[in-house]
Amino acid sequence: MGQPPVGYTKFCEDYQRHIDQYRLTNHLKHKPGVSIQVDWSGSTMDLLDTDTGELITVYLFVGTLPYSQYTYVEPTLDMKSDTWLRCHINMFEYFGGTTIRLISDNLKTGVISHPKEGDIVLNEQYESLANHYVMAVMPAQVRKPKQKAAVEGAVGKIAMAVIAPLRNEIFTTMGELKAAIREKLEFYNAKPFQKREGSRRLIFTETEQEKLRPLPSIPYEIAEWVYGRTVKLDCHITFQKNNYSCPYQYVKKKVDLKVTAHFLEIYYQNERIATHKRFPTYKEYTFSTLPEHLPDQFNxxxxxxxxxxxxxxxxxxxxxxxxxxxxxxxxxxxxxxxxxxxxxxxxxxxxxxxxxxxxxxxxxxxxxxxxxxxxxxxxxxxxxxxxxxxxxxxxxxxxxxxxxxxxxxxxxx
Structure with missing residues (x-):
């Protein structure tokens, strides 16, 4: 009210001048081997169920090294926590190393809370994975996509380089789909840049690969935590109808279990007190007993x-x-x-x-x-x-x- 009206052209010119003056952006310069950016692709693919004729939605995990823009893509049937972690493990194997920083979105599979002030609270398993590979998880701030621009750009490019060329093909097994995606991904990484010398693979192999930190000798195993199990009078705890021994000093005490695909570890007050090979799921009512866990009177x-x-x-x-x-x-x-x-x-x-x-x-x-x-x-x-x-x-x-x-x-x- 009370201001002289302006035409549409004049308004657009003034608005653009305001943007240019107050919303300046800086070109980010990434260092080789410092960070990996990860996210889920917004675009999805389909898998045909030959028994029912239904199309199953397939999600794409995308990881990118910002310096070389060398990219990893993996199809999955869900976006659950275990799948998220498994994709990270496979990505590290594909890159042949890790970086100091791991930059992700604020997904519940990785980040529980990201307040403006105070500490970031990570998912327990995601934090455990980062500790295993000695990486710092640094989630991008909420509604700040520029903080992980490399993977945001890669997601869009993957849609054009991988999803679009395969949109008319029908896949009935995950193996077929993975093979097709890997073929398109290799072509994408080897394709020369338009405004930069070389390709993603060339810059990665010549400059960035040697800067990556070596992988640990044992890959991370996804673990399930079970809390508050009581050590019974026979010096055992029960997990999935099988029994595993504990040192007799912990009889009647509450212990926590860390269960992976191959091992079961027993913790008391955050201290590991026993490790066993895990029984396969088809076995029941069996015992894994270490003699040193039993008291002398058991002889x-x-x-x-x-x-x-x-x-x-x-x-x-x-x-x-x-x-x-x-x-x-x-x-x-x-x-x-x-x-x-x-x-x-x-x-x-x-x-x-x-x-x-x-x-x-x-x-x-x-x-x-x-x-x-x-x-x-x-x-x-x-x-x-x-x-x-x-x-x-x-x-x-x-x-x-x-x-x-x-x-x-x-x-x-």
Whole structure:
């Protein structure tokens, strides 16, 4: 209001003059081997499911070395955290080394929070990967794409150099798609620059490759953390129905598990106390036991085994047979202590007679019943009358029991 109107042409000229004056940009000069920029491509590809005829969306991970603009591309079926990490590992192998800095977007697969002030909070696994390769993760500021301009530019160029030429081809397996993308990627990296001498591959091999930091001898393994597992009385913890030993000093204490594809590590208060080879997923109820984890008294196997068998014998012959068969299946007797105690402790929750009857029923159906089957029988309402009859019959067998007074107790002294 009150200002003289201007024409559209004059407005555009004045606005452009304002932009030129107040929004200056500087040409960024990158140093070789200092940083890698990574991101997901906005453009996607498709994979044909031959069974259903549906098209499966394929996402593209893109990593770029800003100095040479040498680029890595990998197709994936999702953008989950494990996939994000696996793409990084493969990218480092492709480049043949790592850099000091790793510049990413603020994706939840890598960055939990990026406040304007204060520390950046990284995803636990992403931080672990960076520590393994001794890199500093430096996420670009929110809504600041120029801070990772190299990969932003590479994403657009990959769409033209890789996705567009393959848009009319049909791929039915991920292997075929990866091979086609790798062929186009090699051509893209070898293609000469338009406004710069050489090509991405030439500058990478002649200048930048030697500046990269060497890869560690062992690649990073993606790990799953499991917290708060209790070390049992037999000096083992259980993970996915298999058992792994801990030093006996940590019995009844809470420990954390770091699980990779091949190993299982046990930590107590951030200190590693045991390492085991992980059992394959198809194995169940197996034991990985290191002898040094067991106390000296575990060498007296006969006494411990006999004590449990004696307890079972006081309950009844069927309970004794159940405990006996648990031990028969094990190479190390101490591996059965927890299972036997679980069974025998049912007599405290119910009664000796009820447990004995439950063992009889279970042995008619299974060769070696365990706690789970016996507990189900004891808590099954359909078995209530049978268990009560067993208790009554046992009491009748015992008959009338005279008190201590009859045999010369305090009253008759």
């Amino acid at each position: 007296r196997l006969e006494w411990n085994e006999q004590r449990l068998l004696n307890w079972a014998q006081t309950i009844g012959p069927f309970t004794y047979k159940v405990i006996q068969r648990i031990f028969e299946r094990l190479q190390l007797k101490e591996q059965g202590y927890q299972s036997c105690l679980s069974v025998l402790n049912l007599s405290k929750k119910h009664s000796n007679e009820a447990l004995e009857k439950a063992c009889q029923i279970a042995l008619e159906r299974l060769h070696s019943p365990r706690y789970r089957q016996l507990n189900t029988i004891l808590n099954n309402p359909n078995n209530k009358e049978i268990l009560e009859e067993a208790e009554s019959a046992q009491k009748e067998t015992l008959g009338f029991v005279r008190g201590p007074e009859y045999y010369g107790g305090d009253i008759n002294d």
